[in-house]
Amino acid sequence: MAGLESHYSARDIEARILAALRAVGLNPEQRLLPEALAALDHFHTGGLRASRELIKLAKIQAEDRVLDIGAGLAGPARFLASTIGCRVDCLEMSPDFCAGAALLNRLTGLDDKIQMHRGSALNLPFPDDSFDVVWMQNVGMNIADKRKLYAEIYRVLKPGGRYAFQEMAAGKMATSYFPLPWATDPADSCLVSAEGMRALLDESGFMLEIFDDTSDVQVTAAAVSSPPPAAAKAQLSLGVYVDNLAQKAGNAKRSLEEGQIRLVRGVFLAK
Numbered sequence: 001m002a003g004l005e006s007h008y009s010a011r012d013i014e015a016r017i018l019a020a021l022r023a024v025g026l027n028p029e030q031r032l033l034p035e036a037l038a039a040l041d042h043f044h045t046g047g048l049r050a051s052r053e054l055i056k057l058a059k060i061q062a063e064d065r066v067l068d069i070g071a072g073l074a075g076p077a078r079f080l081a082s083t084i085g086c087r088v089d090c091l092e093m094s095p096d097f098c099a100g101a102a103l104l105n106r107l108t109g110l111d112d113k114i115q116m117h118r119g120s121a122l123n124l125p126f127p128d129d130s131f132d133v134v135w136m137q138n139v140g141m142n143i144a145d146k147r148k149l150y151a152e153i154y155r156v157l158k159p160g161g162r163y164a165f166q167e168m169a170a171g172k173m174a175t176s177y178f179p180l181p182w183a184t185d186p187a188d189s190c191l192v193s194a195e196g197m198r199a200l201l202d203e204s205g206f207m208l209e210i211f212d213d214t215s216d217v218q219v220t221a222a223a224v225s226s227p228p229p230a231a232a233k234a235q236l237s238l239g240v241y242v243d244n245l246a247q248k249a250g251n252a253k254r255s256l257e258e259g260q261i262r263l264v265r266g267v268f269l270a271k
């Protein structure tokens with residue numbers, strides 16, 4: 001987990017978020033639009049674009065009850081709630097991220113649609129058959145016990161429910177550039193190959209609907225996307241709570257380009 005820890009207390013992270021919002025001219029006294037926060041609160045490869053694509057692939061509807069595991073600051077959950085209209089439960093192990101997420105839920109007026117829960121993906125605090133969709137972006141890389149993780153996801157999904165995810169998978173060579181955004185050193189990084197992930201999901205009872213390797217799309221998108229204006233980039237970004245962001249992001253990009261890691265996404269059905 002070392003790569004993900006924000007090193008800030010709940011109060012510090014709230015203060016840092018408020019300062020970053022004001023620095024780019026967003027007024028926390030007025031209701032904020034979720035999309036205006038995307039550079040800060042979509043803490044995964046591909047940002048808002050990747051979330052938008054995953055919503056379409058998983059065919060999420062207003063009446064779906066969604067669980068976002070490892071929700072971070074809950075940017076994807078707010079995007080789901082505001083664009084689709086569904087209710088989202090967020091499960092997050094870090095108390096500072098939970099505090100930051102609750103603040104942003106309030107500032108966007110979405111706290112009636114999103115509920116934060118502090119806890120572990122390996123022991124989900126929900127009854128069986130609770131959700132239509134379990135959503136997870138860039139979280140599995142920190143979870144070694146994938147059998148237990150998939151068993152928990154399967155347990156809380158209703159029959160026919162969808163597990164929609166994206167995460168990094170192991171490539172053909174060992175990861176050699178550290179720190180990465182999810183891992184300070186190799187001991188923190190729990191990657192399996194795409195084939196291994198698919199086999200584990202199959203053994204856990206899931207049925208494949210979609211399973212894509214989007215590494216090339218991501219490498220191309222990173223190469224062609226124009227960066228936001230320098231001031232906004234520096235002040236409203238993951239750097240508000242991730243140390244050494246440029247170095248970690250650079251290492252992830254290089255690892256993807258060289259095939260040490262792969263970016264996969266999928267939608268699997270619970271039977």
Ligand SMILES: C[S@@+](CC[C@H](N)C(=O)[O-])C[C@H]1O[C@@H](n2cnc3c(N)ncnc32)[C@H](O)[C@@H]1O
Binds near residue numbers: 004069074120139182
């Ligand atoms: C890279 S961030 C992704 C946040 C969010 N999914 C997003 O895309 O914006 C990974 C998050 O997963 C959380 N996390 C990692 N392992 C977890 C676990 N076992 N249980 C619950 N949350 C976990 C971390 O605290 C962190 O907030």
